[in-house]
Amino acid sequence: MMNEEYNRTSKMADCRMGNVGPYFRRTFLRLIQRRCWALLLGLCLGGAAVSHVPVPPCRAVIIAIDPGHGGRDPGAVGYGVKEKDVTLAIGKELAVLIDHHKGMRAVLTRRGDYYVGLAQRDSIARRAGAGLFISIHCDSGKPRWDWATVYTQKRGSIAKASDRLGDYITAGLRHIEHADRDRTADFVVLRDSRVPAVLVEVGYITNPHQAHQLATVGFQHRLARAIFRGIQHYLSR
Numbered sequence: 001m002m003n004e005e006y007n008r009t010s011k012m013a014d015c016r017m018g019n020v021g022p023y024f025r026r027t028f029l030r031l032i033q034r035r036c037w038a039l040l041l042g043l044c045l046g047g048a049a050v051s052h053v054p055v056p057p058c059r060a061v062i063i064a065i066d067p068g069h070g071g072r073d074p075g076a077v078g079y080g081v082k083e084k085d086v087t088l089a090i091g092k093e094l095a096v097l098i099d100h101h102k103g104m105r106a107v108l109t110r111r112g113d114y115y116v117g118l119a120q121r122d123s124i125a126r127r128a129g130a131g132l133f134i135s136i137h138c139d140s141g142k143p144r145w146d147w148a149t150v151y152t153q154k155r156g157s158i159a160k161a162s163d164r165l166g167d168y169i170t171a172g173l174r175h176i177e178h179a180d181r182d183r184t185a186d187f188v189v190l191r192d193s194r195v196p197a198v199l200v201e202v203g204y205i206t207n208p209h210q211a212h213q214l215a216t217v218g219f220q221h222r223l224a225r226a227i228f229r230g231i232q233h234y235l236s237r
């Protein structure tokens with residue numbers, strides 16, 4: 001009590017006497033301390049609040065790759081080359097290219113030599129949340145025919161997007177071989193797809209030269225790269 005009284009008196013005396021330095025210094029230091037704590041508390045609370053802000057996930061575009069035929073269904077056969085083997089090899093390589101690219105992820109409707117129904121192919125793509133559907137096939141016809149053809153969706157609101165995707169893939173394939181301008185078709189996989197879809201006939205397996213090319217790993221990889229470039233251009237526009 002005595003001390004308190006003394007301190008109060010002393011402070012008043014200090015003020016009266018103009019010796020205000022120590023009093024203001026103490027007040028100033030207390031103020032700084034309080035502000036520091038407030039600042040620290042603010043930073044902690046702010047940090048906690050920021051750390052709880054949900055960061056939107058960077059979602060990749062899922063691309064369904066559909067290697068045509070498989071298992072008991074060999075597809076077209078020419079000069080000992082089976083369509084199901086060519087489409088699987090190109091499809092797998094295309095999936096590798098897609099998976100190595102940031103922002104894209106591939107899902108294959110078949111990964112080996114087994115049969116997958118047409119409806120099942122579509123449901124695999126849907127379950128995976130695919131945003132694009134690329135079906136790969138080989139054509140059959142006259143032995144002198146030797147070009148690629150890209151088919152796009154005929155009806156619905158996504159037909160325009162399918163057409164654009166088809167244009168880019170056709171342009172990519174034209175770096176390798178003659179590629180037919182994309183046409184619309186009513187193939188089941190195109191009709192069933194609710195996302196932009198194309199069906200690529202990569203070449204004629206009934207042409208002796210092209211059958212040999214289609215069975216070559218180097219040519220298969222070139223085709224996969226050409227399709228990949230088309231997808232890339234489509235997604236970048």
Ligand SMILES: [Zn+2]
Nearest residue numbers: 068075137138
């Ligand atoms: Zn086919």
